[in-house]
Amino acid sequence: METISILGSGWLGLPLAHHFKGRGHVVKASTTSNNRIPDLKSIGAEPFIVDINSLNSDIKPFLQADILIVNIPSKNVDGFRCLVSEIEASNIEKLLFVSSTSVYQNVQKTIKESDSDLYSTSPLLEIEKLFTEWGSGRTTILRFGGLIGYSRHPGRFFKPGRIVPNPDTPVNLIHRDDCIEIISRIVDQEVWGELFNACTDTHPTKREFYTRARELLGMAPPEFGVTSPGVGKLISNEKLKRMLNYEFKHPDLMKIEFERTD
8 A cells, every 4th residue: 555645634634644544555644733643643644743834854754655645724835835845855756735716716607627717816826836847747636615514514604793795606615525535536546637626516505505504503594795796606526526436425515414513
């Protein structure tokens, strides 16, 4: 089995590391806090302290791996530029970068991976470019929609007094179970050098989805604002489903039974 290093072991990275460990891979996982080390050891991952804002010598043994999965929310372009320099000096063969569909403008259109004319000014695009220039045929970019599931209950996304903007536009979300399975499929099927959008099959409006999410918690609907004309992107997942032969575990947002963590 291959050695997989996962940069970032939080809400998604820790269960992802657990998943790959269960599949028989050697797993290295990073955190920025010594307090998280026991969590990583408990699942059998080799822990490392790695901070993209101040890389140190710990990064070299961490990068002694076949595959690197970069899964941190940082948008520090200079930090990622330093990371790529370290990757160039390592034996990393393949790389997966977890990005976001926020790189697209909020326009009223169904957006596919080929719609580069609809890019926003997100620093994520520059970070994606750093990784693809390192290895154009060895880097896969995975743009997730909003992340939900487990401790991320969407009924708690909008606290009392916070207005939900553009309530009649579609939501583009994805459950953590699908995030993990999609990453696993990319690794298992060796689908490198690709760009994928990833979100559920259905796109209810914010009004529909967040009203139901609050109902599941026994709460009143959130307060909704008005919808601006011309906004409301809908992210297509057709390329991902076709190339990975993938069926979503949670395809219908309106049917997901979220865990309550009172």
